[in-house]
Amino acid sequence: MVVGDFSHEKEVIIVGGGPGGYHAAIRAAQLGKEVAIIEKNAIGGICLNNGCISSKLFAEAAKRMRDAADLSSFGVTASSLSFDMSALQERKETIITNLTKGVKALLNKYHVEMIKGEATFLADNQIGVERGESFEKYQFEQAVIATGATYTRPDSVSMEHKRILDPSTLYKLKELPEHLIVYGSDYQAVEAASTFSALGSQVTFAYKDELPYDPAVTKELLRLMKKHKIKVIKETSLEECSPGDNDITVSFLSDSKEKTVTASHLYISCTQKPNTPSLRLDACGVNTDEYGFIPITPTTETNQPHIFAVGDVTPNSELAVESIKQGKVAGERMAGEKSEWDPYAIPQVTHAIRPIASVGLTAESARKEGFDVAVGNFSLSANGYAALTNKKEGVIKIISEKKTDVILGFQAIGEGSVEMISQAVQSLEMGARDEDITYPFYPHPSFNEAWLEAAESLKNKAVHRV
Numbered sequence: 431m432v433v434g435d436f437s438h439e440k441e442v443i444i445v446g447g448g449p450g451g452y453h454a455a456i457r458a459a460q461l462g463k464e465v466a467i468i469e470k471n472a473i474g475g476i477c478l479n480n481g482c483i484s485s486k487l488f489a490e491a492a493k494r495m496r497d498a499a500d501l502s503s504f505g506v507t508a509s510s511l512s513f514d515m516s517a518l519q520e521r522k523e524t525i526i527t528n529l530t531k532g533v534k535a536l537l538n539k540y541h542v543e544m545i546k547g548e549a550t551f552l553a554d555n556q557i558g559v560e561r562g563e564s565f566e567k568y569q570f571e572q573a574v575i576a577t578g579a580t581y582t583r584p585d586s587v588s589m590e591h592k593r594i595l596d597p598s599t600l601y602k603l604k605e606l607p608e609h610l611i612v613y614g615s616d617y618q619a620v621e622a623a624s625t626f627s628a629l630g631s632q633v634t635f636a637y638k639d640e641l642p643y644d645p646a647v648t649k650e651l652l653r654l655m656k657k658h659k660i661k662v663i664k665e666t667s668l669e670e671c672s673p674g675d676n677d678i679t680v681s682f683l684s685d686s687k688e689k690t691v692t693a694s695h696l697y698i699s700c701t702q703k704p705n706t707p708s709l710r711l712d713a714c715g716v717n718t719d720e721y722g723f724i725p726i727t728p729t730t731e732t733n734q735p736h737i738f739a740v741g742d743v744t745p746n747s748e749l750a751v752e753s754i755k756q757g758k759v760a761g762e763r764m765a766g767e768k769s770e771w772d773p774y775a776i777p778q779v780t781h782a783i784r785p786i787a788s789v790g791l792t793a794e795s796a797r798k799e800g801f802d803v804a805v806g807n808f809s810l811s812a813n814g815y816a817a818l819t820n821k822k823e824g825v826i827k828i829i830s831e832k833k834t835d836v837i838l839g840f841q842a843i844g845e846g847s848v849e850m851i852s853q854a855v856q857s858l859e860m861g862a863r864d865e866d867i868t869y870p871f872y873p874h875p876s877f878n879e880a881w882l883e884a885a886e887s888l889k890n891k892a893v894h895r896v
């Protein structure tokens with residue numbers, strides 16, 4: 431390997447080309463900075479290459495399968511319905527290729543230099559890039575660490591086997607699993623169970639901890655899973671799994687009783703381990719927490735004011751939603767702009783059938799924080815648009831503080847909830863009161879009217895409510 435003595439000079443170096451890194455790069459460059467971005471694998475990171483885009487494409491295919499099964503209610507007949515995994519995988523590759531081209535075109539437009547290789551810090555103003563045959567050094571004035579995190583399986587199922595899947599491998603499958611056991615209690619596990627069931631797999635969904643939703647939402651989700659013939663095993667822990675050539679047997683322990691399930695595949699949720707160890711952070715003096723994540727300020731600074739960190743490598747975040755926001759803030763701060771991020775109103779979305787969305791406080795968490803709360807509820811079964819589209823399952827909840835009428839939270843399951851949540855996020859950010867939601871006009875007929883009537887029901891003013 432050739433190690434150069436010469437050190438290239440850049441105003442800003444970004445390490446990691448995922449959503450956090452490339453948003454930081456483009457915002458800094460738009461504001462006049464000379465930027466280089468170092469990426470060891472593929473621009474776009476996990477989100478674009480093997481996360482958000484792949485999983486949402488599969489969820490969309492699942493939605494179309496469920497919708498297609500209902501075509502006859504609309505007078506449409508199709509002779510047969512089948513699913514071709516290779517066609518979906520081909521579409522996935524095309525979408526990823528096109529989106530990657532788009533991101534690279536934007537980086538080029540703003541003259542962001544793309545450097546392929548693995549970065550390690552050499553000093554608090556110098557970084558080295560390992561590129562196989564050479565090792566280049568770069569001097570920087572400011573840097574952003576956006577190296578993300580690695581999805582890591584629990585020790586009990588850490589062995590590599592074609593029948594054990596996780597968030598990194600599930601959406602790369604070449605064939606539809608005959609029977610998929612999904613074990614996990616996060617949004618990714620719920621999406622996996624819902625998606626593969628709709629695509630045609632038999633699904634067993636097992637989880638230990640509570641699902642991350644409001645109790646009314648969880649109840650409706652579990653009812654829908656039952657309706658879709660997903661077998662649910664609650665409050666259980668995965669004890670052991672034995673993969674074989676043709677199947678996999680998994681032992682669960684519920685209430686001291688053992689239960690075994692044999693299936694074709696097991697999907698397991700993972701925890702995230704930050705991609706910090708190989709960065710040699712000691713060389714630049716950036717601190718990490720006990721898990722290795724890099725703590726940041728509301729302006730995305732680390733303990734070294736000229737070094738910023740964004741996205742999954744920082745505590746709290748596990749969503750591209752947050753990486754994108756933090757990336758923009760880092761880019762703007764480096765150029766001297768006033769910019770901040772605040773985790774107060776981060777939308778949490780699960781692309782299940784039906785979709786789930788939440789932001790802010792639940793009634794229970796608001797009461798724990800000492801609020802006297804009002805709860806507005808509206809069932810999609812009373813919404814006209816839900817009736818005509820045959821998507822009547824679901825419930826919309828809005829939480830407000832009784833004393834001030836200020837909106838504190840939103841929880842929903844049902845068609846349209848992913849669109850409604852943007853109104854909820856804005857309401858929270860603006861400190862809106864129920865009248866700010868109930869005063870304006872809403873398109874009719876539309877799912878949005880369920881958001882309106884949930885807000886109206888805070889004061890028993892909803893018309894379509896018995």
Ligand SMILES: Cc1cc2nc3c(=O)[nH]c(=O)nc-3n(C[C@H](O)[C@H](O)[C@H](O)COP(=O)(O)OP(=O)(O)OC[C@H]3O[C@@H](n4cnc5c(N)ncnc54)[C@H](O)[C@@H]3O)c2cc1C
Pocket residue numbers: 445446447448449450451468469470471472473474475476477478480481482483485486547548549550576577578579581597598618705708709740741742743747748749750751752753
């Ligand atoms: C199945 C799945 C579904 C998901 N769905 C959603 C969703 O619907 N909505 C949502 O908001 N989020 C979703 N996520 C989460 C989302 O993918 C992540 O939150 C997001 O990718 C984090 O962005 P990031 O830029 O912080 O890190 P990453 O996307 O992980 O990017 C980090 C980049 O840094 C590079 N890198 C690491 N170390 C170095 C180094 N030393 N030198 C050079 N380069 C380096 C990596 O190669 C990588 O490209 C999903 C994730 C998965 C797995």
Ligand SMILES: NC(=O)c1ccc[n+]([C@@H]2O[C@H](COP(=O)([O-])OP(=O)(O)OC[C@H]3O[C@@H](n4cnc5c(N)ncnc54)[C@H](O)[C@@H]3O)[C@@H](O)[C@H]2O)c1
Pocket residue numbers: 579584585613614615616619638639668699700701702721723741742743744745746747748
């Ligand atoms: N980007 C980040 O900052 C980030 C990301 C993840 C975790 N963390 C932090 O790391 C710490 C550890 O988090 P965590 O381990 O609770 O992850 P987690 O809460 O993110 O768990 C993710 C999923 O893995 C499942 N899971 C966890 N342990 C399991 C096991 N032994 N067997 C089967 N499934 C299992 C959970 O049920 C869940 O579905 C926490 O403090 C958390 O805040 C930070």
